Amino acid sequence: MEGPTPTATEIQAHRTDPNWDRWFWHKWNSTTQQIEIDKTGYGAGFYYAASNDFSKDPIHNLEVAKLDIRFGKYSKNGIMVLAKQGTVIDVGKNTSNYHIIGVSSDITDGINGANTLEADASTGTIVAYAEGTWDQLKHRYGSEDARIAQNDADAVAINNGAARKALTDTKATTAAKLQGLGSEININPNVVLASKEGIAYMGDNQGIVNAMGTTEAVNYGSIIAYAKNKGQVTVNGAVKAEDKNTVSEANKFKNIGAFAEAGGRAELKGAVTINGIGAFAKGAGSEAILSSTNNDITINAGTVGGMVATDNGYAKS
Numbered sequence: 001m002e003g004p005t006p007t008a009t010e011i012q013a014h015r016t017d018p019n020w021d022r023w024f025w026h027k028w029n030s031t032t033q034q035i036e037i038d039k040t041g042y043g044a045g046f047y048y049a050a051s052n053d054f055s056k057d058p059i060h061n062l063e064v065a066k067l068d069i070r071f072g073k074y075s076k077n078g079i080m081v082l083a084k085q086g087t088v089i090d091v092g093k094n095t096s097n098y099h100i101i102g103v104s105s106d107i108t109d110g111i112n113g114a115n116t117l118e119a120d121a122s123t124g125t126i127v128a129y130a131e132g133t134w135d136q137l138k139h140r141y142g143s144e145d146a147r148i149a150q151n152d153a154d155a156v157a158i159n160n161g162a163a164r165k166a167l168t169d170t171k172a173t174t175a176a177k178l179q180g181l182g183s184e185i186n187i188n189p190n191v192v193l194a195s196k197e198g199i200a201y202m203g204d205n206q207g208i209v210n211a212m213g214t215t216e217a218v219n220y221g222s223i224i225a226y227a228k229n230k231g232q233v234t235v236n237g238a239v240k241a242e243d244k245n246t247v248s249e250a251n252k253f254k255n256i257g258a259f260a261e262a263g264g265r266a267e268l269k270g271a272v273t274i275n276g277i278g279a280f281a282k283g284a285g286s287e288a289i290l291s292s293t294n295n296d297i298t299i300n301a302g303t304v305g306g307m308v309a310t311d312n313g314y315a316k317s
Helices: 008-013 018-023 044-050 145-159 174-178
Strands: 024-029 034-042 062-064 079-084 088-091 106-108 126-131 184-187 190-193 199-204 208-211 215-217 223-228 232-235 239-241 255-261 265-268 272-282 287-290 297-300 307-310 314-316
Touching (some): 126 184, 265 272, 272 314
Parallel strands (some): 079 126, 088 184, 126 199, 190 215, 208 232, 215 239, 232 265, 272 297
Antiparallel strands (some): 024 034, 255 265, 255 287, 272 287
């Protein structure tokens, strides 16, 4: 709910306005078989809103403290964690420790984690996929028509170049603070990607993925960080994709560390060991970066090359 709960006096002052009917008592008429509005009393929505202080639960990221989702050999193109339309998910974070205690320190899509054999692995799994932006004109956020209209107006202003309000601004509308911000996934645990031709982290259409821990891909054709359509993917921990469980020699050396296209930006900040392409950038404005300066980047290139840039893309190590 956005905005303060109206008082009983305010509701009565608008009793002839149909937009305020939701605050009144709704009764079932067994004779007419219809729900009727009784304006001599107030409904559960009013009493619930009036008796709770929603300021104690401000808009915040969805926290997934513990996560254990596995994909078997018959699974194709599955997604473990998905954020869309400007939502934000924090995996391996637990602010309250209320219902669930502790966090996951390691996650994997593989049935047997890093020991998932090629024959038992899924195909095309994405561990974290963030896509799109927060758009008021789709969400139509607000608890009443006037509030919705103000959110809409603020969204249009931002679309036309106005600056967003700070997330801490308690007087600003939701749209004034969130309009145009990308969907985002923050992965705190270490990750083992076991899928064949899988993707660890993908940011699409301005979506953002940040990975804090280590990442290891154990089967063939893996992409660690994939950013497209102005998406952004940043991996802070060490990365390995060494075809550990790949059986066929023909499938080896086909992994990609950082892949950016259509204006995306993918960056691996830690140590990197890749069998395949270290960084691949395709298209103007695309950046694929291996940024560690600790002499800890090892690229065992296949037939295509270790660093690749095409169509005015930018690849750097």
